[in-house]
Every structure is written in structure tokens, then in C-alpha cells.
Amino acid sequence: MSTTPDQPHGGHQDLVVRPDGTLPERFPDPGMEPHRSRKSDLDEKHAKKVERQVVALFAVSVIGTLVFLVAYFTLPVGTPADIKVSNLTLGLGLAFALLGIGTAAVHWAKALMNDHEVVDERHPVQSSPEVREAAVQALKDGAEDSKIGRRGVLKGAMVSALALFPLAIVVPLVGEVGEDWNVGKFKRTIWARGVRLVKDPDGRPIKASDVTIGSVFHVIPENLEEAEHPLDEKAKAVVLVVRMDPRDLKETEERKSWSYDGIVAYSKVCTHVGCPVALYEQQTHHLLCPCHQSTFDISDGARIVFGPASRPLPQLPIEVDSEGYLVAQSDFHEPVGPSFWERLT
């Protein structure tokens, strides 16, 4: 199709004015564009060159595999430095082994294989009316043969049997999969009156006099290892202990007795979705959850300062025992961690 400005109407022949003088509603499809030959179609020398390139790429692959095998048998593993070298060499060997094959095949297909486009017909996806009719007839015949329409009790019995039998699989599965299904455990921890606060992870008890102002301890209950499922209990019982100047501490009347000389203990389990709230900012007394940035003010009843949490962290009431070590007065007064449906029941 010529499209030079000197022959500006080069592309117009396809627009046929109908005999009655009207134009078609839509443009007609001009049909396939002519095939453009590649360099390797026209020049046998170039085709030979492409062939050599493909061979070279396959050769790269072979070399890659050999590199991989040699590296496997010769390079040691065990130390981080060894691992680094081994991983890099094995990986590069494998990568070249694969990329060699891949690029060779694609290059071959693009540059040497026949690139004349082929046109195939499509047919509507739906089956022909005759086939549909035959299918419906087949189902009718089958239903007729089974006599199901005339035997209502049989139908009912079959449906009941089929509907009931999965219970034999589902009931034991559901029964066993949730252990004892006692979700009330969410509400309690193993903190109790007199349980010592010990450091996580070394388990040393904390003397109140050793806690300096501004210091912060990650704390677990002393009786943790005696629990039936220590990890489950730890997940609920982790506590953060902070000491601040008692003048900085705002406490409600009810909670005045929950702290000891500026030392407060709060649950470390975020009330949002349960991450450990582990980042303490000394100057502002803010405690930040690194997962979703809920921020709590420890000097003010763990009030929410920012973020997606909607409840303050529960406070653990503490005191000191006769030897001067920090102990719990009781369990938390509310369930720790994220909210759940039965939380207040």
C-alpha cells in the first residue's frame, strides 16, 4: 500500500461505496499484512551465522553444568564463608546451564524457524443443536432406565445416606483438631500471687533495688518451665518491666497499689493482633509495637497514643517479697493480647 504524500489516496480503495450510494457502517478488515522476511530468510550466510550462535549457546549450557559439578565435588561447606562461595558458584553454574538452553532454543525459533503466520478457524464453543439434543436425550434415557422418578423412597434413602456418611470423617476431625476446644484459656496466664518476675531468657529474679530509673526488663514468670506447655504460656505471660521517676507516673486510685516505687509491669502482648510490644522510648515513656506501630504511654496506664490498637496494655500488679524480689500480686485483671469474641464473658 503506497502511502507517500504524493499519492495520498493510496489506502482508500478498500472503502467501497455501495451501489445505492451509501457507505458501510464500519470499515472493512483489510486482511493480513504482507509477510516481512528476516535477514536469515534472505541471506544463507546470515542463517549459518545464527546457527553457529545457537550452537555456542548450547555449549555455554554444557560448560555451566560442568562448572556446577566441579564446584559440587570440590567446594567445602560448613562455614559461612564457604557457603557463600559454594552457593555463588553452584548457582552461577546452574544459571548458565539453564540460560544456555533457554536462549539457544528461543534464538533458534525466532531466527531460523519458519515465521509465516498461520490462520486457523475458530468455531463457537457451544456444541451443535443436534449434539445438545442427543445429550439431553441421553440423560432422559438414563433417568428413565434408573426408574428414579417413580421410586421416591429409594431417592430419599440414597440422598440421606450420601448426606450423612461424611459425618464419619468430619466429626472426629473437628472433634480432635482443636485439642480440648477450651477457648477460655485465652483469658488466663500462669501469673499468680507470689510468682517471681524473672529475666527473659536467663531466668534470674529481679531485685527491686537493682532496677534503676529508666531501665527496662523483658520478664517471664519464674514458674514458666514447670508449665505443661511452656511456649504457649510464655506467649501469653511475657511482661515488660520499667522503672520511672514516680513523679512521672500517672496512676488511677485503683491501680496505685499495682506498682512498686515507680516500677510498673505491663503485658508485652499487643492488644492489636498480638505482636510483642518491645520498643521502649525512655524519654517519653512510650512503648511501640514494631509490627503495626501501636504506641502506648506507659506512664499513663498504657494509654494508646497512636496506631491501630484499641485497648491499653493490661497491667500486671506487682509487689516485692520478703527478700526484695519483684513478684506478682495476682494474674492480670483482664485477658491479655488481641480481642476475641468471648473476651469479656
Add this chain to the structure above:
Amino acid sequence: MSTATTATPTRTGRAAGATADYLDQRTSVGGAVKEFARKVFPDHWSFLLGEIALYSFVTILISGVFLTMFYVPSMNEVEYTGPWVTQQGLHMTEAYASTLRLSFEVRGGLLMRQIHHWAALIFVASIVVHMMRVFFTGAFRKPRELNWVVGFVLLVLSLLAGFSGYSLPDDVLSGNGLRITDGVVRSIPVIGSYLSYFIFGGEFPGTDLIPRLYTVHVLLVPALILALIGLHLLFVVLHKHTQYPGSGRTDKNVVGYPLFPVYVAKAGGFFFVVFGVIALMAATMTINPVWNYGPYDPSPVGAGAQPDWYMLFLEGALRLMPGGPTEFVIGQYTLTLNVLIPAVVVPGILFSALALYPFIEAAVTDDRREHHVLDRPRNRPFRTAFGVAILVAFFILVLAGSNDIIATHFLLSINDITYVFRVLIFVGPALAFWFTKRFCLSLQRKDRELVLHGHESARIVRFASGEYIEVHKPLDEHERWLRVQHDPLRPLEIGPAEDARGVRRKGHRLDALRARVSRVFYEDRVEPVTPAEWLAAQSHGEHDALEAPAATQAPQLTGGGRHLVEPDVQDGERRPTGGGRNLVEPTDPDGTDRRG
């Protein structure tokens, strides 16, 4: 290749012929080969996206089988005695210990782990991008709606596969991810606590989770994915692949290259390329160095922790939601919307919209035809804008999921970033929708402009009268066809509410709703140039000539009809005939933006 039918077969030829004969007598494989060997597939780079998904999945299977030989799915506690000094003497689960062994003591183990993880990230990413391609080109239209749903389920399964695998090493990072999952599950009203027990076999973290996740990860999910991939590809063969619009491509044909040999080589080769690139990434880029994180312990947590990319949008949604008075107590029961909305409701809406979109669009387009020629995204402004809006929302959530990283990298206040994202999550998608729709309409106008007036040639010609014109070069018929081949889409028109006898028509309300949504979809539109419009532009140079009967203008075609531009029109200078100049107007007042 010589076969048994060749006059003088070679030895290999005879052997191949004999094998083929043996197989065919027992399987009638000849029919399948005849049917499929020369099956035609259209060619386009964007069709490779789905292939990347398939090949990265195969890569995952290969590397995954290797990993199962050495990984121990157990939560039994052991003391680490291996070569990794920083963890020696620590108590950890066998799952974590065996992951360390895989990384440090099994030759090639670390490579396989990194291949597996990188391939998983690429698997989900390629599914998402492939889905975008299908969405924006309208490849989900009849008869492919069901295959869209199959693909959607595959996306969900890929997320499940990724998440379950991510948690298997039982390191502190993935453990905290599980803890967040537990918190999210518990927020579900009525059944949340029980669902948590169902997953963890009692309280979090328990001792059942890793073996359970292992079964999900290596058996249930991969089996489902494999089965659905089979179905997905079966549909592709049944429907024959879609093709992009172009000369000679119609809804009744498929233009491309035969499966054998072109796609056997191209697609087969592409598998090696995908696997090779993943191997290159695994060799050079460390991913998920669990040996630095340490074994799971409910107490510690790392700052700046990020999940794998496909979970970031959920993490971002959780971070954006303001807390405060979003928890309600109904009777004795607690409803915690600050978790439920971002982690359950928002993704629920996003995913449902994605799954149902083909059915919604078909309903409001009243379109019952089969479509095999793809849409150019600009020709579907509403759909394209809707898709971009969803993507922008997704992207903002992903960024919000990295707000701590953004804060530390750019030295910004994390609170400020969060406030900005809280606004952006509403404003961003709306703006993106508006902008994309306008952009599509402008591109369509540009198409009309090109069809009617041709390319600017930058050739200025001066006439004897002193008049300057720029010569426009008309489009050839192939260039033009691409810009006029699509159907004009108009809003649905519904019948009256009552029929001729004044009886209320059944289903009128539903129709009225469909028509209302249809107006939202198609009210703003630019229709393709019709032959009459084109002819008018060629011959008269005036768009308003459209109103005249087209036939009367046809003879003027012979006059030359150059596309010329008059930079400075002097009145009285217009030559009435012969020139057929086109006056390209700075604005296009002929109502190309035709409102229904």
C-alpha cells in the same frame, strides 16, 4: 525428520516410526498429535506472563522436592550443635534446626532454598501481572469467564502456598507472622477463637502447627494448584488463545504460529530462561536468611520486619486502620473492628470485586457474544480506570505495609506517613480512576484525530498565493484498522416499565439497575471513526459536512484529498473545490465525546 513413510528411512527414522506405531496401536495417540502438533497460538510478549507463572511453579516443584528430603516438619525441641556459631547451644524446634542444616551442611541446599523462595515470590508476582493483562485486555469475556474464576482461585491458592511455606522454617520472623494471623483470626465474630484453636491445635503456638502447615504446603495446596493449572490450560486449548486486534484478526479466526515446532522451542526454551533467571537470583541475592533471625520465641521481635511482598497489602491495611473507639461490646461479646475491617472486610471486598468483575461487566454491557480479539485498554475507559484504581489502592497498602522502612530510609515521622496514607487510601484510587479514564478518552480522541487527518509530516508547503500548509500523511489501511476495529459501546437502553396494556413488566427494576450501572460504565465515550465521518473529513475538510448524505460526497474522493493544514486562514481565500483540504481545528467541536 524421516518417518516410516519415507522412501529410504534411516535407522533412527525406523526406530521412531516403530515406537510411534507401537504407541498408536495402544493409545491412538496419532489423533492427538494430528490435532495438537500444528495448533496455532498467537504471539505477543504479554502472553508470556502466564507462562512465567507456570514455569516458576515447575521450578518450585523441582526445588521443593529437594527440600523435603532434608527438612523435618516437627516442633520437637532440640539443642543446636551445628556449625553456625551464633545459634550453638540454643534450644529450637527441629524444623528450624533442619533449616539451618539445609543451609549450612547440605551441599546445594542453600541454593535450592533460595531458588524455592525466589521462585515463590516470582510465582505470585507473575500471576498478579498475568491477571492484570487479562483484565485490561478484556480476555475474561465470554467464553472465558469460568477460566477467569479458575485463575482467581489459583491466585488465592498461590497466596496460601506462599504463606504456609514462609512459616515452615519456624524462625522468629515467620513466627511473629503466625502470631499476627492468630490475632486476625481471633477477631472474627462468633467463631474466631475456635478457628484459632482449629488452626493451632489449641493455644498459639502449640506443637501441631508446623506439621499441619507442612501437609497444607506440600500436599493439599500443590495438588489443588496442579489440578487447576490443568483445567486452566484445558480451557486455553478449548477456547483457543485470544489475540490482539490487527489486520486479519477476527473473532472467527486465530492467527499465529504452530505449536510444533515454534512454540515447542519458544515456550520450552522460555522455561529454561525463567528457571535460569531464578537460579541467577538465588546465586547472587540472599533471601530470607533465617539463620540471622533465630528460632521462634514469643518474646523477641525485630524492628523493620517485613513479610513477603504479597502479604504486604494486608500488613499495610492493618497498620493504616486507626484504633481508638473501634471496639464494641455487644452484650458480653466483643467485636473488634480495628482488626476485622482491614484484615477481613477490605481484602474480602477487593477479592470479591476481582472475582465477580467479568459477570458484572457482561450484565451491564448486555453482551452475549464470544470475544476472541482483545480490547485495547484505551477503548474501555471505565474498565481500565477501575483496574488502575484497584491497583493504586493495592500499591498504597503495600507502601503502608513498609511505612517503618520508608520512615527510617527517608528520615520521616512514621506517624506523619501513616496519616498521609490514611488519606491517600481514599483519595488515591479516586484520583487514579478519574485520571485514567480521562487519559483513555484522550488516547481515543488521538486515534480519531490520526484516522481522520493522518500523521503530521513536518513538511510545510507554500502555495503561490502565499498560503502555507503542512502536509499530512494519511494512515495506511493497517494502521487505520487498528484504530477503528472496535465496537462502539453505548449504555443499555431499557424498555418502558409498563407494557402496551399498562401491565408492569417483570424484571423491570433489575433492568433499571443494570441500565444505571451501564451508564456509569459507558456514558463518557469516544466512538471509532465511521467511514462516513472519514470520508467527510477527506473531502470537505469540515466536520459539520457529516450531516450531509455521505453518498453525495463520494465522487469528490478523486480530487486528491490531501490532508493539509492552513496555519492562518484568510477569509475569502478558501478554494471551493479540488483541494479537499482538511482544516484541523484546535478544538474538536464535532462532539467526539458524544454523550448518550
